[in-house]
Amino acid sequence: MVGPERIVEIRHQPMKRHELRDLIAGGESSTVEFKRKFTSAEKFAREIIAFANTAGGYLIIGVDDDGAIVGVQSEKEIVELVEVARHYITPDLDLETEIVEIEFLDVVVVHIPNSARKPHRLISDDPTERPHERKAFIRQGENSVTASKEMTKILAGQNPDAPPITLSIGDRERRLFTYLERYGKATVNDFARLVNISKRRASQILVKLVRAGVLHIHTDNGGDFYTLV
Numbered sequence: 001m002v003g004p005e006r007i008v009e010i011r012h013q014p015m016k017r018h019e020l021r022d023l024i025a026g027g028e029s030s031t032v033e034f035k036r037k038f039t040s041a042e043k044f045a046r047e048i049i050a051f052a053n054t055a056g057g058y059l060i061i062g063v064d065d066d067g068a069i070v071g072v073q074s075e076k077e078i079v080e081l082v083e084v085a086r087h088y089i090t091p092d093l094d095l096e097t098e099i100v101e102i103e104f105l106d107v108v109v110v111h112i113p114n115s116a117r118k119p120h121r122l123i124s125d126d127p128t129e130r131p132h133e134r135k136a137f138i139r140q141g142e143n144s145v146t147a148s149k150e151m152t153k154i155l156a157g158q159n160p161d162a163p164p165i166t167l168s169i170g171d172r173e174r175r176l177f178t179y180l181e182r183y184g185k186a187t188v189n190d191f192a193r194l195v196n197i198s199k200r201r202a203s204q205i206l207v208k209l210v211r212a213g214v215l216h217i218h219t220d221n222g223g224d225f226y227t228l229v
Helices: 017-025 041-053 074-087 149-156 171-183 188-195 199-211
Strands: 009-011 032-035 057-061 096-102 105-112 137-140 143-146 215-220 223-228
Touching: 017 057, 017 096, 017 105, 032 041, 041 057, 041 074, 041 105, 041 137, 041 143, 074 096, 074 105, 137 215, 149 199, 149 215, 171 188, 171 199, 171 223, 188 199, 199 215, 199 223
Parallel strands: 009 096, 032 057
Antiparallel strands: 057 105, 096 105, 137 143, 215 223
């Protein structure tokens, strides 16, 4: 069991055509993704999770990468969307799904909110997977990428009910700040080597500094690095 049934809002009152045209004209971005058609539930869920874990956005099905409108078989797409939300995403995530007729073709527009229940994770088809092993995803530019364990902890810290952090600035932190002022960025490994601590401890300190608003975390080619705010 994966918990209570997910609730997906299906609205048949579409957004205005000119609003959809504007979204498509703007191209893909950190908040907009085009899909020509539904591929697999798991791949689709990754895109939804990435939007929910970042700043929200729109998944537009029936549009090519170049913005060409190709349309979809609407009812089939809606059924599959419901199955994705019910079985592949945890915790529960409400989606606003609309069918918009444009150029005599149906396009499915899925609005994913910027969630207050981060991190959302993918429930894979692997029956041996444990809950803490489930992957989270974030948007990085036009791509959805796997969130590191540090990023996942930072996402969890954004929840309104997250416990407060306690932070003290000592010699390790000051040496890190000096390093960042000189080199501009640092990874977990950089920090661990700099102050001769374990990567686990370095990770914990960096997560706290990000949550406290002292550092920024960045994802680049699948790896994270940190900069001063």
